[in-house]
Amino acid sequence: MALPVVRLCLDPAPPRAADMGAAGVARLHGLFAAYKPPGLHWKHLRDTVELQLLKGLNARKPPAPQQRVRFLLGPVEGSEEKELTLTATSVPSLTNHPLVRGPAFTSLKIGMGHRLDVQASGVVVLGVGQGCSLLTDMYHAHLTKDYTVLGLLGKATDDFREDGRLVERTTYDHVTREKLDRILAVIQGSHQKALVTYSNLDLQTQEAYEMAVKGLIRPMNKSPMLVTGIRCLRFAPPEFLLEVQCMNETQKQLRSLVHEIGLELKTTAVCSHVRRTRDGCFTLDDALLRTQWNLNSIQDAMQAAAPRVAAELEKNLRLRLGTQQLQGPGWQGDNEGPSPALEGRTAGGAAVGKGQSCS
Amino acid sequence: MALSAQQIPRWLNSIKLNSLITAAQLRSHYGRPGQTLLHRLSAQPQVSSDSGFLQWGLKTFRTSSKWNSSSQCTKSSGQEIDSAQSTMLPSVSEQPQKTPNFDSELSLEDLDDVPPLSPLQPISEQEAVRIIADPPLPPDSFTLRDYVDHSETLQKLVLLGVDLSKIEKHPGAANLLLRLDFEKDINQVLLFLKDLGIEDSQLGAFLTKNYAIFSEDLENLKTRVAYLQSKSFSKSDITQMVRKAPFLLSFSVERLDNRLGFFQKELELNVKKTRDLVVRLPRLLTGSLEPVKENMKVYRLELGFKHNEIQHMITQIPKMLTANKRKLTETFDFVHNVMSIPHHIIVRFPQVFNARLFKVKERHLFLAYLGRAQYDPAKANYISLDKLVSVPDEIFCEEIAKASVQDFEKFLKTL
Numbered sequence A: 001m002a003l004p005v006v007r008l009c010l011d012p013a014p015p016r017a018a019d020m021g022a023a024g025v026a027r028l029h030g031l032f033a034a035y036k037p038p039g040l041h042w043k044h045l046r047d048t049v050e051l052q053l054l055k056g057l058n059a060r061k062p063p064a065p066q067q068r069v070r071f072l073l074g075p076v077e078g079s080e081e082k083e084l085t086l087t088a089t090s091v092p093s094l095t096n097h098p099l100v101r102g103p104a105f106t107s108l109k110i111g112m113g114h115r116l117d118v119q120a121s122g123v124v125v126l127g128v129g130q131g132c133s134l135l136t137d138m139y140h141a142h143l144t145k146d147y148t149v150l151g152l153l154g155k156a157t158d159d160f161r162e163d164g165r166l167v168e169r170t171t172y173d174h175v176t177r178e179k180l181d182r183i184l185a186v187i188q189g190s191h192q193k194a195l196v197t198y199s200n201l202d203l204q205t206q207e208a209y210e211m212a213v214k215g216l217i218r219p220m221n222k223s224p225m226l227v228t229g230i231r232c233l234r235f236a237p238p239e240f241l242l243e244v245q246c247m248n249e250t251q252k253q254l255r256s257l258v259h260e261i262g263l264e265l266k267t268t269a270v271c272s273h274v275r276r277t278r279d280g281c282f283t284l285d286d287a288l289l290r291t292q293w294n295l296n297s298i299q300d301a302m303q304a305a306a307p308r309v310a311a312e313l314e315k316n317l318r319l320r321l322g323t324q325q326l327q328g329p330g331w332q333g334d335n336e337g338p339s340p341a342l343e344g345r346t347a348g349g350a351a352v353g354k355g356q357s358c359s
Numbered sequence B: 001m002a003l004s005a006q007q008i009p010r011w012l013n014s015i016k017l018n019s020l021i022t023a024a025q026l027r028s029h030y031g032r033p034g035q036t037l038l039h040r041l042s043a044q045p046q047v048s049s050d051s052g053f054l055q056w057g058l059k060t061f062r063t064s065s066k067w068n069s070s071s072q073c074t075k076s077s078g079q080e081i082d083s084a085q086s087t088m089l090p091s092v093s094e095q096p097q098k099t100p101n102f103d104s105e106l107s108l109e110d111l112d113d114v115p116p117l118s119p120l121q122p123i124s125e126q127e128a129v130r131i132i133a134d135p136p137l138p139p140d141s142f143t144l145r146d147y148v149d150h151s152e153t154l155q156k157l158v159l160l161g162v163d164l165s166k167i168e169k170h171p172g173a174a175n176l177l178l179r180l181d182f183e184k185d186i187n188q189v190l191l192f193l194k195d196l197g198i199e200d201s202q203l204g205a206f207l208t209k210n211y212a213i214f215s216e217d218l219e220n221l222k223t224r225v226a227y228l229q230s231k232s233f234s235k236s237d238i239t240q241m242v243r244k245a246p247f248l249l250s251f252s253v254e255r256l257d258n259r260l261g262f263f264q265k266e267l268e269l270n271v272k273k274t275r276d277l278v279v280r281l282p283r284l285l286t287g288s289l290e291p292v293k294e295n296m297k298v299y300r301l302e303l304g305f306k307h308n309e310i311q312h313m314i315t316q317i318p319k320m321l322t323a324n325k326r327k328l329t330e331t332f333d334f335v336h337n338v339m340s341i342p343h344h345i346i347v348r349f350p351q352v353f354n355a356r357l358f359k360v361k362e363r364h365l366f367l368a369y370l371g372r373a374q375y376d377p378a379k380a381n382y383i384s385l386d387k388l389v390s391v392p393d394e395i396f397c398e399e400i401a402k403a404s405v406q407d408f409e410k411f412l413k414t415l
Helices: A022-027 A042-058 A131-141 A177-199 A206-214 A251-264 A295-325 A348-358 B002-013 B023-029 B051-055 B067-072 B074-083 B100-106 B125-130 B152-160 B173-179 B182-196 B200-209 B211-215 B218-230 B235-244 B246-250 B253-267 B271-280 B290-302 B307-316 B318-322 B325-338 B343-348 B350-354 B357-370 B385-390 B393-401 B405-412
Strands: A030-036 A067-075 A084-092 A110-112 A121-128 A145-153 A155-157 A166-169 A226-236 A239-247 A269-279
Touching: A030 A042, A030 A131, A030 A295, A042 A110, A042 A121, A042 A295, A110 A131, A121 A131, A131 A295, A145 A251, A155 A269, A177 A226, A177 A251, A239 A251, A251 A269, B152 B173, B152 B182, B152 B200, B173 B211, B182 B200, B182 B211, B182 B218, B182 B235, B200 B211, B200 B235, B200 B246, B211 B246, B218 B235, B218 B246, B218 B253, B235 B246, B235 B271, B253 B271, B253 B290, B271 B307, B290 B307, B290 B318, B290 B325, B307 B318, B307 B343, B307 B350, B318 B350, B325 B343, B325 B350, B325 B357, B343 B350, B343 B385, B350 B385, B357 B385, B357 B393, B357 B405, B385 B393, B393 B405
Parallel strands: A121 A269
Antiparallel strands: A030 A121, A067 A084, A110 A121, A145 A239, A145 A269, A155 A166, A226 A239
């Protein structure tokens, strides 16, 4: 009878962490929107979301305990003499027991799109896993964002917020709705001009004119805050509510806009609240509240948002490629600064080639 | 020293080894190679032969040649290992009983004379079968996963529910656990804890927190329990305290005495109330005392509560003593200044200090929007603070705000 061949005892390959919750982690790629409440730092929001997702992923049932094969010396059955031979037995192995190995998931890649500062609230887009690259695409798409800005007449502070250090108090009885609307129209007009300048479109062409008519002009480089639309929703002095559509903004710039409106009205104004109602294709209805920051809700939100995001990004890509044909001379590219006039003229072909490499 | 012991197995595995090894090194670290493999052998795998795990150390090709002689004494040596002491991980222990031919053949002075056995030398099938060439245990590792399958102690701890992955994060803890012997140290402590009244299912959580209890002297532990009993803590009280604050029994008697005295003096409650407080929140005794002192000052000076009001609040919610100062002041600022709730009502509902500030804010703003923010018990439609804070969202919306949860969510998105 042949004796068993002695082999080295090898543990079977332990399963990778991804396999255990494979179904869960596989679906956990994409973008979703959360509603950031005022008073919460954006980093805390991101960390809270990460913790909740990890909690959900680690709560899944661990796999069955592993076995490993060991060759143990034991007496041969049915022999009288004390002859020892090796028998293969499968013994349970504790190497991958959850109490020994620790939690299956310890970190997730979660990124945040356009941030909001601490006092502002509103829709904020987060990307999980592969969705983080979609965040970059969304940034390069230069989509507009909607804000509602609540202003307060009669005060001026140093940081344009209501609770900042008071600088000046003024009367505001002379302010009427018409004056406010006129000023807002002026602001919108000047920003429209800046929009055309920064998009470097040669408006003499027919296609560019048609695009401008449809409102599809967008600066594709870095630019200062550009307001594409602004109107007054409610005017009840001293309070007034504005709706602003803008891009490349920070919340501080929006507050300074309120301050400038106050100055234009020959009074002063501070901003008491900034709230983002739309970021790209994510609106208030899609945003998840604090109670919904858990694995299931986030997965559902990501699945619901995925087709819309894909459609939006594709539309934007086509738009950008179309715009590149129409770029005026001196257009540089996404990564370079906005001073095209100084660089001299480049051939149209070269501009398009560069553009395609960075899109 | 330990380092050279770790290097030796690899050195000995090569053929041209003799010249490298000095006799002095071998003298101090030489073990009984034949028996080093025996820990993995047992006639029945389920037999708990524990401490033999730690005698791994040197494995040489020489062992294969000695297998003939050692195989007959496999079982007997196995029992030797059971009774032997378990020792340091990298070094090898002495065996009380050795077969004589080991000594004569492998004495260090003769090392140079004995020709090394080549691995290419043919051996019989019987001998070949009896060689067990398990991969060697790593001499050092950053995790206990490498050792758990070879250590009965660790396996039993895992089956009890102890979380090794958390323990191994503390420096020195993993080495402590590996050096323990189940029969001698751990069993005694486990029986002691069970006598105290801790259930089997709770032992895991306890030991995960306080694994250092294994290195405590059993007499000291018993003295401390006797001290607590002398202070008229009942048996179930002591069980609850030890369960909630696992480090309690690691405090010496005088330290426990000092802390109990501190709470008695600081809070100026009577003995029974102090005892109830400590039983409810035993981590007051094991935690730092500075936050408690600071919080008492905050309540008195900054928030303006009277001493008897503070006493009432902390007997209801002991956690207030260890709360974060910044959160306390922010919560109080909102509740007192924005919600305009006077001190005497806050005293009646100290749960507000235990709740999250954003929850209080959101609910108050929703009630204010609906016009139902009425916190004065004298007037109609009064809403008490504890209902505002403690009930879950659905009940809050239905009964207190008399609105739907969707309305509440829509309102939250306007904040």
